[in-house]
Amino acid sequence: MNAKKNIKKIIIKKPLKLDCGETIIDYPLAYETYGTLNDKKDNAILVFHALTGDQFASDTNPITKKPGWWSHTVGPSKAIDTNKFFVICSNVIGGCMGSFGPGNINPKTNKEYGTDFPVITINDMVNAQYNLLEFFKIDKLYSVTGGSMGGMQVLQFVANFPDKTKTALPIACTASHSAQNIAFNELGRQSIMADANWKNGNYSYLNSSPDKGLAVARMAAHITYLSKKGLQEKFGRKLQEKDDLNFSFDADFQIESYLRYQGSIFVDRFDANSYLYITRAMDYFDLTKQYNGNLSKAFEKTKTKFFVISFTSDWLYPTAENKEIVIALNASGAEVGFIEITSDKGHDSFLLDMPEFLKTVKNFLEANY
């Protein structure tokens, strides 16, 4: 746990009124930076992370000792070139990597918030992270980007702060969480809450941990990040270290073993209550509704130059939903480019070493700088 003590944090003194009505104040926001802010302070890129991401976008994550979640994309000479750009990434509120979340101690009770933590939204996450601009004394960002829930934050950021970024790069996301997305998230939450060790969210205080529920949530979600073709090519019906079926419920198939492994390593780095809160925030995300059913109104005032990217095999945030963003931006007269990257790796594509995708990000960011 010592490593967690070295996490960079700012304490936000400015009160933040959450969408649920509660106001938070003096709360921590954990962040990490890559590259150097130039003298003109015009080279900063704010990267927003996805559901299970954190502020450690690049290099080695000091907590997990694994490469940062976007290390293919962010780094020296990479698509988001930290030799040129100053990359800021912070842990969302509701998260579990140092920012204000359900694992924090509630001063009123002296125990972890658990489910007493206020329900937060994508809007709240973005408003909290906006304080980073003031902290770094940046008047205007060069870009905001992120995939999946990170992309939703990109859209919300430009809607909230139309003149605070020159460019915006939302990737594999949506302006409004679909019924299917909500359904998968609910599956994950129910899995956590069905684990007896969840104890109504008070597991930390009661020294237990709903690892099984959280692992199953991760397994189910992980399937949605891949594609049928990708799964078939990688695993097919291959057996796990055996020549024949076992006629049991062991992990006979490699895909079973893979999912179990993904579930088991996830519980080491993620908090079950954070999973509930962040998935809830995603489900509540409906930028179209925020603007009374007209998404283009969200971008009416902005001069930000957009580029939207989707992936052919992403069935969680499909091209059609990404294109709706493009259409709304066009309707508002905003400047927007779009490309659908060919990939059979599903929604996960934005996290992988995908040359066409990385080239697009690099070209867009560098040609407009």
Add this chain to the structure above:
Amino acid sequence: MKKEFQIISDLIENNTRVLDVGCGDGTLMKYLKDKKNVDTRGLEISKDKVQICISKGLTVIEGNAEKDLKQFPDSSFNYAILSQTLQAFYNPERVIDDLLNVADKAIVTIPNFGFWKVRLDLLVKGTMPVTKNLPDEWYNTPNLHMCTLKDFFNFCSKKKIKLYKSIALHEKKTSEISNFNLNLKNFSSELGIFLIEKKYEN
């Protein structure tokens, strides 16, 4: 830059908003942006060409003119450009309609199927014409709806589309097309470039 693009560029006023439909590698867009301070947007079906445009800093949407023109609000551009692709659409009539909805004026260029070499191919050889401007064989051509300059002229008058300017291009030589020389130009030109606008009834 090819002569056709030079002519198109000359038809476009400075400081305007232009949509280049089928913008390819963005050569024309870049020229208009740099030389005429035009606010350009592109629509392009090829992913590779979209990538080239991105690397030039151009704003391009991957898409198909037959489906994706509708996303732009009415009159959101001063000009829409459609260079030598009208004949490749399933429904050229609807594309022209959409072009004139999203832009006040459209610049449409057409490879002329009435060009004498094209006519000669069919007349003498009895095979589908293959020329410099129409290099594909009948079995692999993307062109579904070939027309002649005269056909497009007639189409505009039938559809009440106002022809602002009609230019014939042959081997880098340009000339104005009019009702008087239409038959001649339809015979002697490889390419027609038309600046059109929707004519309202009242």
